[in-house]
Amino acid sequence: MAVVAQSADVVTSARGPMLTDEAWLAARIAELNASWRTDSLRVGATLWWCMTASALVEQVVRAVVRGTPIPPPTLDRLDLSLRPDGSVEKVRILDADADADAGDYPGAGKVRADDPRSGTRETAASNRARDAVPPESRDIPEALRATLATVIGRITAVSGVREPALWAVVTDVIASWAVDAGVPQAGQRLAAEIGDRVPAPRFVEVSGRTFVRRASCCLVYEAPGCEKCVSCPKRAPAERAALLAGYARRA
Numbered sequence: 001m002a003v004v005a006q007s008a009d010v011v012t013s014a015r016g017p018m019l020t021d022e023a024w025l026a027a028r029i030a031e032l033n034a035s036w037r038t039d040s041l042r043v044g045a046t047l048w049w050c051m052t053a054s055a056l057v058e059q060v061v062r063a064v065v066r067g068t069p070i071p072p073p074t075l076d077r078l079d080l081s082l083r084p085d086g087s088v089e090k091v092r093i094l095d096a097d098a099d100a101d102a103g104d105y106p107g108a109g110k111v112r113a114d115d116p117r118s119g120t121r122e123t124a125a126s127n128r129a130r131d132a133v134p135p136e137s138r139d140i141p142e143a144l145r146a147t148l149a150t151v152i153g154r155i156t157a158v159s160g161v162r163e164p165a166l167w168a169v170v171t172d173v174i175a176s177w178a179v180d181a182g183v184p185q186a187g188q189r190l191a192a193e194i195g196d197r198v199p200a201p202r203f204v205e206v207s208g209r210t211f212v213r214r215a216s217c218c219l220v221y222e223a224p225g226c227e228k229c230v231s232c233p234k235r236a237p238a239e240r241a242a243l244l245a246g247y248a249r250r251a
Helices: 016-020 022-036 041-066 119-132 140-159 163-180 184-194 237-250
Strands: 012-015 078-082 088-093 203-206 209-212
Touching (some): 016 022, 022 041, 022 140, 041 088, 041 140, 041 163, 041 184, 140 163, 140 184, 163 184, 209 237
Antiparallel strands (some): 012 078, 078 088
16 A cells, blocks of 8 residues: 655664554654655654554565464564654564564664663563563464554554544555455455454455555645545545556556
């Protein structure tokens, strides 16, 4: 569900428990807002979550499609790569025996002691994350549901964006990765296993191509100089179908 191409340069890393730290989240959303030249917290938070949710579910969807085992995506196992604009570029799920010390991840030395990403805040966040998502859980959908619910709750607290809108983003990124893998049904299966807070993914066939029929809007068109995505649910149905058909012919 990419909106506008982002820089692939990664300047720092963080561990998953930071996603429970409201000050850290607010700082990252502020960075994204500055990059997109918008002062709307609603727009910045929604865009930030679209990128982060996509990175969070990618490994899980690929594992479901391939039938390969992965560690449960509990917050304490996540390693985040961050773009210069504060958004999450990639998420790795670490094995149980991986070093979970907050000071040992790549880029840790780039964080100032007074920054919200500092070790003191991360330790407190780590404790909250372990309470929210038991690391001993081996149920992948259950662990993913708990991780998503925890982070969504924090983003809502920071930004005021309603939880259903953020869960709709989860539906669309799961569906997008499933389409990318060529198995849309895998997205439907995973969404159902996560639970009823995730709307069922929907798809549409246009010119022989499968596209996600989006349940969410990333709000990128509200940022200066940006337009609605080709598949934006806020486009008129006929307009959206025509644009998707044109995209399918060019692809």
